[in-house]
Amino acid sequence: MALSRMEVKCDGTERIPVDYVKGILQPTPTCDSWDQIWDFQARPDDLLICTYPKAGTTWTQEIVDLIQNDGDVDRTQRAPTHVRFPFIEWIIPSMGSGLEQANAMPSPRTLKTHLPFQLLPPSFLEKNCQIIYVARNPKDNLVSYYHFHRMNKALPDPGTWEEYFESFLTGKVCWGSWHDHVKGWWEARDQHRILYLFYEDLKMNPKHEIRKLGEFIGKKLDDSVLDKIVHHTSFDVMKQNPMANYSAVPAEIMDHSVSPFMRKGAVGDWKNHFTVAQNERFDEDYQRRMAGTSLAFHFQF
Numbered sequence: 001m002a003l004s005r006m007e008v009k010c011d012g013t014e015r016i017p018v019d020y021v022k023g024i025l026q027p028t029p030t031c032d033s034w035d036q037i038w039d040f041q042a043r044p045d046d047l048l049i050c051t052y053p054k055a056g057t058t059w060t061q062e063i064v065d066l067i068q069n070d071g072d073v074d075r076t077q078r079a080p081t082h083v084r085f086p087f088i089e090w091i092i093p094s095m096g097s098g099l100e101q102a103n104a105m106p107s108p109r110t111l112k113t114h115l116p117f118q119l120l121p122p123s124f125l126e127k128n129c130q131i132i133y134v135a136r137n138p139k140d141n142l143v144s145y146y147h148f149h150r151m152n153k154a155l156p157d158p159g160t161w162e163e164y165f166e167s168f169l170t171g172k173v174c175w176g177s178w179h180d181h182v183k184g185w186w187e188a189r190d191q192h193r194i195l196y197l198f199y200e201d202l203k204m205n206p207k208h209e210i211r212k213l214g215e216f217i218g219k220k221l222d223d224s225v226l227d228k229i230v231h232h233t234s235f236d237v238m239k240q241n242p243m244a245n246y247s248a249v250p251a252e253i254m255d256h257s258v259s260p261f262m263r264k265g266a267v268g269d270w271k272n273h274f275t276v277a278q279n280e281r282f283d284e285d286y287q288r289r290m291a292g293t294s295l296a297f298h299f300q301f
């Protein structure tokens with residue numbers, strides 16, 4: 001596949017460069033292995049957790065693992081998140097590839113992707129796999145992604161907050177436009193086995209959303225197990241959990257001293273970052289690009 005190489009602004013530290021796959025920015029190791037990723041062979045009993053980056057992936061992964069293990073915390077301590085859930089398009093030369101990890105994993109597998117719907121390897125739909133999609137309001141999503149770029153050397157340097165704000169709005173960030181991502185999966189949800197959830201609902205009423213997840217996966221959970229899962233997947237508990245807080249990733253890749261992976265876990269933190277002018281510009285752009293969709297987000301409680 002022909003790829004157009006892109007110049008990447010770096011701050012002097014080593015960063016993995018990015019390039020385009022079918023118009024969507026990706027780290028170059030993903031671009032270079034795109035044909036294998038596209039040909040990924042899903043299995044009918046795969047469960048796929050899909051999100052735009054920073055929308056609540058890790059939280060959902062922890063919840064799903066606890067549901068699958070009937071609330072048994074010891075079993076979810078078997079390995080860090082990135083080992084328990086192969087991230088199918090992710091390749092870090094020094095750490096390995098999500099594809100290899102997935103191919104070596106016995107069934108049933110729970111996999112992770114950030115791919116927009118049009119880039120989903122077709123075999124997931126051909127095999128009629130179950131898919132959980134989680135969306136987060138774009139203002140908090142943007143803030144979280146900005147801080148993640150700062151601490152994660154496997155992504156381009158974000159530049160200044162003002163520069164990153166523009167990159168996000170124009171979709172010139174890895175995995176592309178937030179607007180297109182959430183809309184693409186929203187439109188697909190009724191044609192496939194997709195459960196579409198929202199970060200803000202998980203935050204507002206975790207027990208209700210966890211029960212919904214359990215029903216989707218086919219697990220009936222009694223109240224005490226539900227309460228246990230709510231507790232173990234609260235932000236404060238997960239932040240202290242070395243198997244869920246990404247502290248197991250080498251510091252050369254994720255530097256938690258720059259910004260912790262488990263940063264704030266809040267709804268409305270964007271108010272501490274957006275200027276009044278940025279908020280107006282964001283809202284105007286949002287209304288134009290989200291016109292005609294029934295998707296609705298909570299931006300604050």
Ligand code: PPS
Pocket residue numbers: 051052053054055056057058059140143144145147148233234235236238261262263264265266269
């Ligand atoms: S990634 O890298 O795309 O997989 O990141 P992802 O897990 O999708 O998103 C990380 C953000 O989710 C927050 N998070 C949580 N919020 C509330 N409760 C729980 N339990 C939880 N676990 C993770 C995490 O703190 C990141 O958001 P910010 O706003 O940066 O804190």
